[in-house]
Amino acid sequence: MSNQFFGQYLLEKGLLSTQQLLIAIKLQKEANPPLGELAIREGFIDKSAASRINSEQQRTDMRFGELAISLQLMTEQQVSLLFHTQKEIKKFFGEIVVEQGFMTQSSLSEQLETHGALKKLSLDHIDSSIKQHVYCEQITQTLDAIIKNFTRIPKIHVQVSQVEPQQPELLPDHVIISQTAQIPDQVKIGWVMDRPLMKQLATNFLGIDASDNEALYIDATSEFLNIILGNALASNHSGDDQTHLEPPLIELPEDNIQGSYDNGFYLSMSAGQDMFSVFFIYD
Amino acid sequence: MSSPLQVLIVDDSLSMRVIAKTFVTALGHEVVGEAADGKEAIKQYFQLKPDLVMLDLVMPRFDGKKTLKKLRELDPEANIVICSSLGSEGDIEFCLNAGAKFYLQKPFELAGVENALAQITRPLESQT
Numbered sequence: 001m002s003n004q005f006f007g008q009y010l011l012e013k014g015l016l017s018t019q020q021l022l023i024a025i026k027l028q029k030e031a032n033p034p035l036g037e038l039a040i041r042e043g044f045i046d047k048s049a050a051s052r053i054n055s056e057q058q059r060t061d062m063r064f065g066e067l068a069i070s071l072q073l074m075t076e077q078q079v080s081l082l083f084h085t086q087k088e089i090k091k092f093f094g095e096i097v098v099e100q101g102f103m104t105q106s107s108l109s110e111q112l113e114t115h116g117a118l119k120k121l122s123l124d125h126i127d128s129s130i131k132q133h134v135y136c137e138q139i140t141q142t143l144d145a146i147i148k149n150f151t152r153i154p155k156i157h158v159q160v161s162q163v164e165p166q167q168p169e170l171l172p173d174h175v176i177i178s179q180t181a182q183i184p185d186q187v188k189i190g191w192v193m194d195r196p197l198m199k200q201l202a203t204n205f206l207g208i209d210a211s212d213n214e215a216l217y218i219d220a221t222s223e224f225l226n227i228i229l230g231n232a233l234a235s236n237h238s239g240d241d242q243t244h245l246e247p248p249l250i251e252l253p254e255d256n257i258q259g260s261y262d263n264g265f266y267l268s269m270s271a272g273q274d275m276f277s278v279f280f281i282y283d
Numbered sequence: 284m285s286s287p288l289q290v291l292i293v294d295d296s297l298s299m300r301v302i303a304k305t306f307v308t309a310l311g312h313e314v315v316g317e318a319a320d321g322k323e324a325i326k327q328y329f330q331l332k333p334d335l336v337m338l339d340l341v342m343p344r345f346d347g348k349k350t351l352k353k354l355r356e357l358d359p360e361a362n363i364v365i366c367s368s369l370g371s372e373g374d375i376e377f378c379l380n381a382g383a384k385f386y387l388q389k390p391f392e393l394a395g396v397e398n399a400l401a402q403i404t405r406p407l408e409s410q411t
């Protein structure tokens with residue numbers, strides 16, 4: 001499965017129990033403290049200064065270390081010492097699993113190789129306008145999750161066609177499916193698909209003919225998007241973060257939604273003979 | 284050989300309920316109910332008393348995390364397996380700490396569901 005947290009991958013393969021997974025997550029957190037915690041531990045700042053930096057972080061895009069320097073709460077030297085310490089004590093999930101005796105080193109290496117191969121970015125080429133986009137990482141992860149999940153769907157091969165300068169025209173046969181996520185800014189991600197492609201996708205996804213059942217093929221297409229976005233967001237989160245993803249929203253061109261889809265980032269993708277559009281709309 | 288489990292499937296997606304039901308049945312267990320949101324799930328849980336709840340997280344109105352907490356609060360013995368497209372470390376840790384017995388990330392496969400269901404053993408006194 002693509003974009004999967006390594007611990008979850010081991011759990012599903014039956015190589016770790018839920019208890020072992022929880023222990024390993026806890027130990028990994030202890031071995032990878034955030035910069036603020038290390039700074040307090042080293043006596044560079046106190047808790048109230050750390051809280052001040054944290055609350056400033058909510059309002060800016062700056063990292064903890066950068067803010068600490070700009071607020072003159074720490075020197076550059078102190079921050080680089082903390083980065084060094086952080087690197088020294090950092091432990092990978094796999095290391096902890098072996099240290100705890102949950103797996104042998106050879107079994108871990110074997111699983112890391114399989115998991116690594118699954119995680120390898122499947123986008124052979126990324127358009128330069130995606131690379132330059134402020135949300136390049138999220139867009140790339142979403143496209144990666146789209147391509148990887150589509151490989152599970154028989155007979156539909158997808159690839160990125162091109163970045164579109166503006167929102168593609170909505171036709172009467174189109175259905176727009178989207179979900180809102182916080183990553184951490186609010187973004188609406190979705191796709192515009194025509195019904196023949198949705199019918200084919202749903203039929204191949206479910207393994208039963210869904211083409212005559214409108215509710216089922218729309219539902220299957222939106223659930224497929226939900227899986228893709230859930231997977232993409234899983235690879236975009238770390239540490240304590242829980243994912244904030246709203247359920248799918250289904251809209252039709254006649255719902256007069258044109259205005260709400262302005263000012264987004266649009267890509268067209270090919271799925272065999274068909275095309276569909278993927279969009280990212282940031283607040 | 285463990286005895287068949289009675290399973291309640293909770294997912295707002297009809298498609299995922301169809302897929303989950305196919306897997307559960309193929310593994311020799313019985314789907315006794317289906318719910319499309321958390322409120323309906325809690326209602327059905329106490330009506331049907333299933334051995335296991337397969338619970339989605341991203342749902343309208345009353346989501347899966349709230350449902351998990353509520354079900355475990357009302358019945359600390361409730362056996363719940365999370366079946367979600369989400370899978371960040373934070374999501375998994377939250378659910379397992381809240382008492383979920385297993386976490387399956389969508390899209391799941393038959394082997395994953397089998398592994399999840401194997402964590403739940405139906406108590407001998409309730410076997411028929």
